Amino acid sequence: MNKIDKTYNLLERISTLFRSEIRLAGIQHGLHPVHIEVLSYLSRCNRLSNTPASVSEYLGVTKGTISQSISLLESKELLEKVADEKDRRVVHLNLTDKGKQLIENSMPPTSFRSPLEKFSEDEVDNLHRLLDTLLNGIQKCNKRAGFSHCKTCVFNSPKSPSEFYCELTKEELPWEDGYLICREHAMCK
Ligand code: SF4
Structure with missing residues (x-):
């Protein structure tokens, strides 16, 4: 097996396991994987990047899917929409304390954290x-x-x-x- 195939296999396996962890984290809170991904991204991005369009672009999913996800997360009080101070047409998505807590408890998953802590x-x-x-x-x-x-x-x-x-x-x-x-x-x- 050449170096590219070997690296690809390892990264592909890691990303499959990671997606599975995201799915499990969501199930505990009645959320789909994309909801966890939205919350996780918003917990790590700066204020130039917390708009609905940025979330859609970062995750590579449609604006419609992101819009539905945002509405659901808003209804569960995990995030809130805040108008930009300079341009009221721009909406920023801020995690609520409940949203921050959920992500802090779920991501990165323990199965990733534990082996990395040994490095x-x-x-x-x-x-x-x-x-x-x-x-x-x-x-x-x-x-x-x-x-x-x-x-x-x-x-x-x-x-x-x-x-x-x-x-x-x-x-x-x-x-x-x-x-x-x-x-x-x-x-x-
Ligand atoms: S454009 Fe973004 S990444 Fe670049 S220096 Fe400014 S805040 Fe940082």
Whole structure:
């Protein structure tokens, strides 16, 4: 078996197991997998990226499916719609405390957390580097850029150990925000 087939087999098996965990997490709360995926994404994205269109684009599902999912999650008080302060036509989706709690208790699943906790810091760093490179390569190939973190973004201009400047939004942001998913992310050359 060549290196590509072997890697593909491993990633495919991991993603199958992960989807199964998402399904089980949803069943406990009367939710479908897509509902858990919406909540999980919203718990990890920045405020440029928490619109219904961004959720639809990130998950690769239709706007109709996302709209239905948002209505259901709203009715279960897991998220709320908030109009943008500058442009009232734009809607942001914020998790409620109940929604945050549900995701915190479910994701990442214990079956993923436990083996990763056994890795050393160096092993995890190496794994992240390789997975980052693989993800960037896949995004370049299928021309679906965006939805990554500030650290590899061309608009990221470090200011201090605690802050960076986003050249796109013209805002100074805390480094913690740099670990959130951003739909406007543009890859450094
Ligand atoms: S630096 Fe890039 S990834 Fe970070 S907020 Fe700005 S556009 Fe988004």
